[in-house]
Amino acid sequence: MADSKTVEIRIKRQLTPDGPSRRETFRVPLRPGLNIIGALMMIAENPVTAEGRQTVPVSYDANCLEEVCGSCAMVINGKVHMACSALIERLDQPIRLEPMSRFPVVRDLQVDRSRLFRDLQRVKAWIPIDGTYDLGPGPRMSQREQEAAYHFARCISCGSCLEVCPQYNDQTQFVGAAVLGQVRLFNSHPTGQMNAPERLEALLGPGGIHECGYAQNCVEICPKDIPLTQAISEVGGQVMRHVLLGFLRK
Numbered sequence: 001m002a003d004s005k006t007v008e009i010r011i012k013r014q015l016t017p018d019g020p021s022r023r024e025t026f027r028v029p030l031r032p033g034l035n036i037i038g039a040l041m042m043i044a045e046n047p048v049t050a051e052g053r054q055t056v057p058v059s060y061d062a063n064c065l066e067e068v069c070g071s072c073a074m075v076i077n078g079k080v081h082m083a084c085s086a087l088i089e090r091l092d093q094p095i096r097l098e099p100m101s102r103f104p105v106v107r108d109l110q111v112d113r114s115r116l117f118r119d120l121q122r123v124k125a126w127i128p129i130d131g132t133y134d135l136g137p138g139p140r141m142s143q144r145e146q147e148a149a150y151h152f153a154r155c156i157s158c159g160s161c162l163e164v165c166p167q168y169n170d171q172t173q174f175v176g177a178a179v180l181g182q183v184r185l186f187n188s189h190p191t192g193q194m195n196a197p198e199r200l201e202a203l204l205g206p207g208g209i210h211e212c213g214y215a216q217n218c219v220e221i222c223p224k225d226i227p228l229t230q231a232i233s234e235v236g237g238q239v240m241r242h243v244l245l246g247f248l249r250k
């Protein structure tokens with residue numbers, strides 16, 4: 001900490017997707033309960049570095065400010081974290097902020113997570129209930145099934161599990177744990193099961209579940225404590241059964 005009333009924040013900056021990166025240091029007043037987003041808002045109000053040089057405000061994504069939307073994930077002191085729930089007083093100082101490394105940088109701390117959303121599309125991570133007429137009530141789920149599914153429904157697509165996955169990088173097409181968790185969720189839903197074969201088929205191709213190295217970093221870092229390794233095991237079993245049934249039907 002620079003002194004007892006301010007906190008020093010060192011930020012990796014990159015003004016364009018392909019441009020060079022540099023570090024800038026800022027000092028902001030330390031207030032009780034201040035989080036990283038609050039500190040970034042203060043910097044935006046007065047974008048002057050610790051050396052007194054005028055600069056441009058730091059770009060970052062944030063929306064819900066209550067760890068629900070997942071948009072504010074960034075690397076804080078070397079570890080991916082939601083900026084809205086990262087309290088300054090709990091962090092080692094000076095604080096270092098960097099964009100996530102597994103997604104292309106848009107600007108400063110903003111990254112492009114399109115790959116994650118494309119992969120969710122690839123496995124049809126939804127339940128097809130759209131229609132122009134009343135489809136009627138869906139099938140009932142037992143309390144036990146609902147509780148089991150709820151863990152996976154808590155995913156906020158922040159990408160933290162992908163940031164720590166050794167198999168997820170620009171050389172691979174691995175879909176990663178977040179997507180496998182959603183396959184587990186939708187394949188267990190009575191209506192979602194209708195598309196289970198398509199989801200499992202998608203996981204047989206490039207970037208599918210066979211590319212998981214089972215490092216288990218995903219389950220350690222998940223901010224929502226989703227049992228991701230359980231999802232990977234269960235979906236792996238489903239893929240195996242799907243392949244065997246395919247052989248038997250030939």
Ligand code: FES
Nearest residue numbers: 063065067070084
């Ligand atoms: S702003 Fe939504 S998770 Fe942080």
